[in-house]
Amino acid sequence: MEVFDVVIVGGGPAGLSAALVLARCRRRVLVCDEGRPRNEASRAVHNFLSREGTSPTELLRLARRQLAPYAVEIRDERVVSAVRRSSGFAVRLAGGGRVRGRKLLIATGIRDNCPEIEGIGAMIGRGVYYCSYCDGYTVRDRPLVALGRGIAGANLALALTTWSRDVTYCTNGTRRPRAGVCARLAACGIPVIAAPLARVEGGRRLEAVVTRRGRRIPCAGLFIQEGDRQQSDLAERLGCRLTRRGSVRTDKTGRTTVPSLYVAGDAADDARAVIVAAATGAKAAFAINEELRKEARRLP
Numbered sequence: 245m246e247v248f249d250v251v252i253v254g255g256g257p258a259g260l261s262a263a264l265v266l267a268r269c270r271r272r273v274l275v276c277d278e279g280r281p282r283n284e285a286s287r288a289v290h291n292f293l294s295r296e297g298t299s300p301t302e303l304l305r306l307a308r309r310q311l312a313p314y315a316v317e318i319r320d321e322r323v324v325s326a327v328r329r330s331s332g333f334a335v336r337l338a339g340g341g342r343v344r345g346r347k348l349l350i351a352t353g354i355r356d357n358c359p360e361i362e363g364i365g366a367m368i369g370r371g372v373y374y375c376s377y378c379d380g381y382t383v384r385d386r387p388l389v390a391l392g393r394g395i396a397g398a399n400l401a402l403a404l405t406t407w408s409r410d411v412t413y414c415t416n417g418t419r420r421p422r423a424g425v426c427a428r429l430a431a432c433g434i435p436v437i438a439a440p441l442a443r444v445e446g447g448r449r450l451e452a453v454v455t456r457r458g459r460r461i462p463c464a465g466l467f468i469q470e471g472d473r474q475q476s477d478l479a480e481r482l483g484c485r486l487t488r489r490g491s492v493r494t495d496k497t498g499r500t501t502v503p504s505l506y507v508a509g510d511a512a513d514d515a516r517a518v519i520v521a522a523a524t525g526a527k528a529a530f531a532i533n534e535e536l537r538k539e540a541r542r543l544p
Contacts, residue, residue, distance in 0.1 A: 248274045249331030250532055251335050251345030253323045256281050257518050258509025259351035260307040265529035267314030271536065274343060278322035280475065282353045283518070285368040290378045292405060292519040303518070304475075326478060334505055346504065346530050350492070351525060352476040353510040359391065359416060359470055361453075371450020372398035372493035373465045376400065377517065380407035385466035387411075388452055391441070393418040398425050400469040409433065412461055414453065416441050426456050437461070466483030467506060479507055487513050506532060 250266050252259045253276025268538050283289070283300045283490045290296060295303055308318060322338040324499035332346040350400065358364060364372055373379040380388075380403075387410040389403035398421050401413035413429060417440035420426065426436055439455040446452070452462045471488065474480070479492045484500045484507070487493055500505040506529040509521040 245273075245334075245342050245344055247344045248272050248317075248346070249536060250274070250347045250349060251276065251323075251343060252332065252349045252351060253335075253476070254351035254353060254509065254511075255279075255308075255318060255320075255328075255341065255523040256304070256351060256353055256509060257307070258353070258528075260311065260534075261312055262349055262351065262508060262529040263316045264314070264436040265526050266533060267311065267316045269529075269533040271315070271533065275316060275318045276321050276323050276337065277318065278338075279320055281357065283506060284492075286378075289518050290381070291517055292522075300518075313465060317494065318476035321383075321496075323476075325479065326482060328502065328505075330484060336339075346536065347506065348482075348504060348505045349498070349508060349519075349525075349528055350476070350479050351507070351509040352474070352478065353521075354363070354472045354490075354516070355475050356468070356472045357470040359441075359468065361416075361441050364444050364523075367444050367446060367450050367466070368451070372444065372468065372479070374468055374517070375404050376407070376467055379465065380404060385407060386464035387462050387478065388467065388468050389461060389463045390449045390453060391412055391416055391453075395425065396521075397469045398429060400467060401429060402432060403469060404465075405432055405434070410463075412437060412463070414439075414441060415462075422428065444464075445477065467527045468514050474511060476511075479505070479511065489513060496527070497531035498524060499531055504535070 249271040252275045255275045288297045325336045327334045333348045383409040388408045389406045389412045404411045414437045421436045442456040483502050485493045492507040494512045498508045506528045508524040510516045
């Protein structure tokens with residue numbers, strides 16, 4: 245069975261950033277990735293210095309190319325399970341292969357919850373978005389809709405006023421916010437529509453959302469606040485605890501309560517952006533390398 249210093253589960257910005265740091269620390273690294281990035285429908289990466297506007301696919305291609313000179317093996321394969329052993333982790337791959345890693349880094353990210361509204365899936369990245377910081381500027385000064393519920397949805401609607409004065413808050417059939425929240429929204433010129441949404445309309449780009457009663461609300465951007473979930477339950481199966489938000493609990497370096505197990509990127513509880521994911525991957529790699537170094541030089 246092949247033995248690696250570090251097995252990284254997830255080949256997005258967090259996982260590949262960690263792989264680069266570890267490889268330059270002369271560690272033998274395996275990256276396993278099943279090819280389902282959170283931003284696969286996005287047209288471009290934003291707020292990433294030197295890579296603004298790059299497509300997510302191109303960003304990952306460049307990252308993999310830059311790993312080529314190093315001792316990093318990349319397998320486009322899903323990790324089925326991992327078991328904690330005294331010497332690290334026994335990892336089983338979907339194709340039947342088995343490897344060992346002295347350390348395990350999970351960087352599998354999350355999946356955004358998508359409401360059941362006709363046509364919405366086809367419009368993701370073309371007017372339907374999950375992150376106002378990523379795409380608010382893309383549809384600036386045009387009509388926007390915030391879709392959510394409760395305080396979280398109302399806060400999204402208020403946040404969108406950074407980019408547009410024409411914002412509508414849709415609760416999609418759930419209860420309207422309490423009176424104080426509605427008053428705050430009204431003070432910012434944000435109407436609240438509680439009716440369920442039936443569909444989205446548009447050609448190459450989003451043009452409107454339509455309620456089940458036929459009311460058409462023109463908009464260039466629909467921002468969704470419906471929560472998310474872990475892309476993989478691997479960390480939880482290994483004994484990691486989740487936060488109330490559903491993120492894996494870690495310290496500031498990505499270290500979990502399970503020995504030798506780290507989590508980086510959107511799966512952990514940090515600001516969810518590509519550049520932040522890459523940074524958390526690097527931070528985890530620094531900590532992993534220090535742990536490996538100390539273990540190798542431990543006095544008897």
